[in-house]
Amino acid sequence: METAQKTERQHPVGGSEAEAIIEVRGLTKRYGGDTVVKGIDFDVKRGEIFGLLGPNGAGKTTTMEMIEGLRRPDDGYARVAGYDTRSQLAKVKEVIGVQLQATSLFDLLTVREITRMYASFYNTPTVPIEPLLESMILGDKLNGRVKHLSGGQKQRLAIALAIVHSPQVVFLDEPTTGLDPQARRTLWDIVLRLRDEGKTIVLSTHYMDEARILADRICLMDQGKIVALDTPANLISSLASESAIEFRLPAGDHAAGADHPSAERLAERLETIDGVRRIEFRKESWVLYTDALQRSLTGLIAFAEQEGLALTDLQTRTATLEDVFIQMTGRSLREE
Numbered sequence: 001m002e003t004a005q006k007t008e009r010q011h012p013v014g015g016s017e018a019e020a021i022i023e024v025r026g027l028t029k030r031y032g033g034d035t036v037v038k039g040i041d042f043d044v045k046r047g048e049i050f051g052l053l054g055p056n057g058a059g060k061t062t063t064m065e066m067i068e069g070l071r072r073p074d075d076g077y078a079r080v081a082g083y084d085t086r087s088q089l090a091k092v093k094e095v096i097g098v099q100l101q102a103t104s105l106f107d108l109l110t111v112r113e114i115t116r117m118y119a120s121f122y123n124t125p126t127v128p129i130e131p132l133l134e135s136m137i138l139g140d141k142l143n144g145r146v147k148h149l150s151g152g153q154k155q156r157l158a159i160a161l162a163i164v165h166s167p168q169v170v171f172l173d174e175p176t177t178g179l180d181p182q183a184r185r186t187l188w189d190i191v192l193r194l195r196d197e198g199k200t201i202v203l204s205t206h207y208m209d210e211a212r213i214l215a216d217r218i219c220l221m222d223q224g225k226i227v228a229l230d231t232p233a234n235l236i237s238s239l240a241s242e243s244a245i246e247f248r249l250p251a252g253d254h255a256a257g258a259d260h261p262s263a264e265r266l267a268e269r270l271e272t273i274d275g276v277r278r279i280e281f282r283k284e285s286w287v288l289y290t291d292a293l294q295r296s297l298t299g300l301i302a303f304a305e306q307e308g309l310a311l312t313d314l315q316t317r318t319a320t321l322e323d324v325f326i327q328m329t330g331r332s333l334r335e336e
């Protein structure tokens with residue numbers, strides 16, 4: 001059984017003084033009249049998994065590609081291992097590895113052939129190919145053609161190709177999109193292992209579970225800006241409330257949405273329940289955020305009894321990165 005568990009940190013990233021291997025300052029990209037990355041600043045520390053998390057169109061890919069030197073910033077700069085991605089691109093390419101989209105691999109080559117071909121692109125020494133492919137769980141596919149690999153196997157091959165020259169920093173752009181749960185977990189284990197072997201990883205994703213499990217720090221992006229940047233635990237504890245109670249009401253006035261007059265009155269009264277800090281009405285569900293779960297739940301049930309409201313789909317959960325994103329932006333990470 002694959003685990004994909006983040007072990008307590010034993011790799012070399014220390015406190016805030018850990019060395020920055022990537023520096024991003026005032027990074028900006030414009031397309032026509034649209035500024036899609038709006039002057040962002042951050043550092044990535046050597047040896048960490050740095051997650052860029054945000055909804056589609058937030059600017060994650062554009063940001064990564066400016067750091068990789070594939071797109072030119074209109075303003076600001078990025079440095080990798082001290083090299084400027086605009087003026088020292090050849091040096092940057094030596095220290096980074098970029099996972100290609102699996103769809104752009106050469107289908108007719110075998111796994112061994114394509115890896116050899118990629119290794120031949122480098123003047124610097126490359127890693128031994130068979131152990132590399134074995135470490136990507138492709139040892140029994142060496143002579144198989146790329147076109148016969150599954151989606152997860154192709155993604156793992158794309159990672160092998162990205163690290164064949166032993167780069168210090170690896171960029172993974174939405175590496176598990178479209179994979180089944182088992183293949184995602186296998187890939188997560190590989191990413192964690194790469195980090196434990198000392199690589200720095202920059203990973204973009206719009207899956208909050210992926211960011212929470214993998215990333216040492218998460219940069220939450222929305223509409224070209226950074227809305228928050230911290231460890232997953234600190235992001236969640238930055239919320240005023242640790243727990244959420246969700247429920248629905250049968251179709252009728254109260255369920256009609258937060259802007260319906262009677263729903264508005266209901267929201268005001270729900271807010272007075274003991275421990276409740278904030279209320280949201282999202283996707284036909286009420287969400288009460290609380291820092292006193294038991295008291296709020298008891299209060300809610302008493303309130304529902306008194307008002308003759310039939311609560312359905314009642315559930316409690318701890319707050320998530322999705323809740324952080326909603327609090328910061330008023331919108332959901334997921335597609336509406």
Ligand SMILES: Nc1ncnc2c1ncn2[C@@H]1O[C@H](COP(=O)(O)OP(=O)(O)OP(=O)(O)O)[C@@H](O)[C@H]1O
Nearest residue numbers: 031036054055056057058059060061062063204206
């Ligand atoms: N070459 C381009 N020309 C014009 N607009 C672009 C171009 N590339 C990206 N954009 C726009 O820039 C914005 C940010 O796109 P980007 O791909 O960086 O977002 P993302 O966060 O990676 O989203 P996704 O998860 O969909 O890849 C989007 O509105 C996109 O339409």
